Amino acid sequence: MRCFVEWEPGSGIDIVDKAGLLMWVASYADRRGVTADGRRLARVLEDRENAGDTRLAIGLANPHAQDRVVNSATLLFVKLLRPLADWRPGDCIDRFLFTLLPERVAFNEAARIKAFYRLIANETAMNVLRVGDQEEIQSILPTERE
Amino acid sequence: MVIEYKRSLIDYLLNRRDFVSGAELSDMLGVSTKTVARLVKQINAQQDDCTIIESQRGRGYRLDYQNYFNQMDRGDERPSDASQLTSVERRDEVMKRLLMTSPQQYRMDELWGRFCISDSAISSDLTALRRMLAEFHLTLERVGDCVWIEGGETDIRNAITDLLVTDDVASIGRFMQTDQRIQRRDAAFIQHEMSLVEDLMHSEIPYPYSINLFTHLYILIERYREVGSLIDDGFRPQESDESTRHPEIARVCEKVIDDLNLYLDAKLPESETYYLHQYLASSRIDGGGVTPDEIPQQVRSVTQYLIDEVRRDPYYQGIDARELFSGLAKHMKPLLNRLENGIKVRNNLLEQIKLEYPRLFDVVRQAVTGLSEHFGLAPIDDEETGFITVYFAQAVEMRPRPFNVLLVCTTGLGTAQLLRAKIQRRFSELHIVATVASRDLKPELKAHPETDLVVSTVGLTEHFKVPTLIVSAMLTIEDQERLERKVDQIRKGDALQ
Numbered sequence: 001m002r003c004f005v006e007w008e009p010g011s012g013i014d015i016v017d018k019a020g021l022l023m024w025v026a027s028y029a030d031r032r033g034v035t036a037d038g039r040r041l042a043r044v045l046e047d048r049e050n051a052g053d054t055r056l057a058i059g060l061a062n063p064h065a066q067d068r069v070v071n072s073a074t075l076l077f078v079k080l081l082r083p084l085a086d087w088r089p090g091d092c093i094d095r096f097l098f099t100l101l102p103e104r105v106a107f108n109e110a111a112r113i114k115a116f117y118r119l120i121a122n123e124t125a126m127n128v129l130r131v132g133d134q135e136e137i138q139s140i141l142p143t144e145r146e
Numbered sequence: 147m148v149i150e151y152k153r154s155l156i157d158y159l160l161n162r163r164d165f166v167s168g169a170e171l172s173d174m175l176g177v178s179t180k181t182v183a184r185l186v187k188q189i190n191a192q193q194d195d196c197t198i199i200e201s202q203r204g205r206g207y208r209l210d211y212q213n214y215f216n217q218m219d220r221g222d223e224r225p226s227d228a229s230q231l232t233s234v235e236r237r238d239e240v241m242k243r244l245l246m247t248s249p250q251q252y253r254m255d256e257l258w259g260r261f262c263i264s265d266s267a268i269s270s271d272l273t274a275l276r277r278m279l280a281e282f283h284l285t286l287e288r289v290g291d292c293v294w295i296e297g298g299e300t301d302i303r304n305a306i307t308d309l310l311v312t313d314d315v316a317s318i319g320r321f322m323q324t325d326q327r328i329q330r331r332d333a334a335f336i337q338h339e340m341s342l343v344e345d346l347m348h349s350e351i352p353y354p355y356s357i358n359l360f361t362h363l364y365i366l367i368e369r370y371r372e373v374g375s376l377i378d379d380g381f382r383p384q385e386s387d388e389s390t391r392h393p394e395i396a397r398v399c400e401k402v403i404d405d406l407n408l409y410l411d412a413k414l415p416e417s418e419t420y421y422l423h424q425y426l427a428s429s430r431i432d433g434g435g436v437t438p439d440e441i442p443q444q445v446r447s448v449t450q451y452l453i454d455e456v457r458r459d460p461y462y463q464g465i466d467a468r469e470l471f472s473g474l475a476k477h478m479k480p481l482l483n484r485l486e487n488g489i490k491v492r493n494n495l496l497e498q499i500k501l502e503y504p505r506l507f508d509v510v511r512q513a514v515t516g517l518s519e520h521f522g523l524a525p526i527d528d529e530e531t532g533f534i535t536v537y538f539a540q541a542v543e544m545r546p547r548p549f550n551v552l553l554v555c556t557t558g559l560g561t562a563q564l565l566r567a568k569i570q571r572r573f574s575e576l577h578i579v580a581t582v583a584s585r586d587l588k589p590e591l592k593a594h595p596e597t598d599l600v601v602s603t604v605g606l607t608e609h610f611k612v613p614t615l616i617v618s619a620m621l622t623i624e625d626q627e628r629l630e631r632k633v634d635q636i637r638k639g640d641a642l643q
């Protein structure tokens with residue numbers, strides 16, 4: 001499983017809204033070889049957002065997708081410089097835990113993902129995701145970071 | 147089947163002296179109350195000129211003891227040709243005669259002559275009888291042509307109880323006493339004494355202890371009649387702790403033994419008062435009820451150990467231990483007394499208990515085996531295990547039905563897992579059957595028909611028969627309240643169905 005932490009990315013690009021963030025993620029995933037079809041991935045992520053709130057806490061969302069265009073199970077944590085006002089009405093969100101999964105997830109990877117989500121049910125771990133710095137975030141993600 | 151129902155119905159009423167409701171009988175037989183009424187009608191119709199089961203609106207049914215005895219006497223037609231008996235019946239007859247009259251000696255011909263069987267068959271009978279008697283520390287002696295049983299009075303009576311007695315009090319009388327006039331008189335005397343015990347103790351003697359006590363007194367009387375005196379075991383009770391601990395029981399026993407002395411025109415050994423005391427102390431006679439504080443420490447430990455052992459089994463973890471404790475402790479107190487004094491009780495519901503609660507019975511059996519080892523007690527047999535199982539069965543049935551929840555998220559791996567941890571922490575009464583991906587929900591619902599509610603972090607496009615609830619992965623206070631309301635609503639709806 002691959003894990004990335006991107007801290008206030010977008011030098012040269014100002015991510016100011018939901019669409020901008022999804023475009024940035026699509027392009028990032030393309031570049032990192034997480035997907036061969038960034039556009040489709042962005043669509044799938046948006047569909048999921050439309051199907052229901054993915055927030056894990058105030059200021060922290062968990063956009064996710066399971067689709068054939070995803071090559072490998074990936075966790076991508078993004079902390080934005082400025083929160084997005086249009087992600088969820090009434091909440092300004094600046095932290096995103098993207099979870100991208102292929103159609104078939106290997107057994108050991110599935111187990112690690114499950115364990116990670118159970119871990120963040122713990123308030124302390126969730127607080128790290130909500131307010132922790134880059135190092136702290138990296139310390140609780142489950143596997144190798146890039 | 148109908149015959150079995152009738153037999154069970156009569157057996158059940160034989161163990162109860164007051165009216166029993168139609169609902170209780172229908173539960174016991176597993177038939178409707180209408181069928182119970184029909185069975186009673188058929189049973190009464192089969193009698194010559196009397197009613198053996200009385201019925202009263204609002205009270206139920208009661209056996210007319212006198213009429214039942216009369217009918218049993220008339221119908222008691224034993225095979226006239228002894229050679230037609232099976233080997234088991236033959237050994238039973240010989241055993242009965244030898245035990246009831248022990249240590250009286252018999253010539254072989256007196257015992258086996260009327261059966262017209264070969265020497266080798268007699269030899270097989272002797273071997274079988276020896277084997278059975280050995281379990282009661284009794285020996286079958288043979289010198290020349292004479293045979294007899296050697297052993298202590300207590301062992302002889304234990305053997306009679308175990309080998310020959312059923313819990314049908316009428317047949318106890320029949321097998322021990324062939325003179326029906328004496329048989330009925332003895333039975334009536336014992337019934338009278340049992341009522342006296344209940345009056346003096348201000349408590350009913352419940353089944354199966356009533357049968358146990360009846361049997362004990364009956365065997366005592368018949369042994370005395372057959373032998374003329376009772377074998378002196380050499381047992382001399384001291385000023386025992388028991389009498390001090392239960393002065394009320396001690397007074398009752400002295401009264402009953404006095405009555406027996408008058409009835410038999412005898413002076414029974416002092417040990418009989420002690421034995422009777424053991425029986426009464428080993429019966430569950432509450433005598434106005436025992437408060438939890440009055441339960442001795444050993445009984446508390448033993449009861450708690452049993453409950454803990456049974457609850458080790460994941461299936462029985464949800465049993466309400468506190469509710470179970472007081473009832474079971476009251477049962478365990480006399481049970482420990484029975485174990486200590488080698489008193490056995492019959493459990494005519496044993497087969498039914500095994501049939502209805504096979505898994506629970508096995509779990510309880512394992513627990514009681516561990517209990518005996520742990521506390522250094524005598525082994526607890528299946529009959530006793532059956533009684534204990536009933537207490538656990540009741541607790542299992544009282545246990546609230548688990549509320550089964552199936553959790554859904556897009557992948558089944560992410561927020562459903564988060565939700566699982568949160569729900570487990572905050573809603574202990576909810577049982578999570580699975581966490582699944584939304585696309586797999588349909589087959590998973592088929593695989594888990596026990597599901598009461600689907601909780602999802604993602605909107606569901608399809609309609610399902612099972613109620614659904616969409617919550618946020620945050621499981622906010624509002625989500626929790628909605629979940630509580632939904633569960634409550636489903637439970638109430640469930641209860642109305």
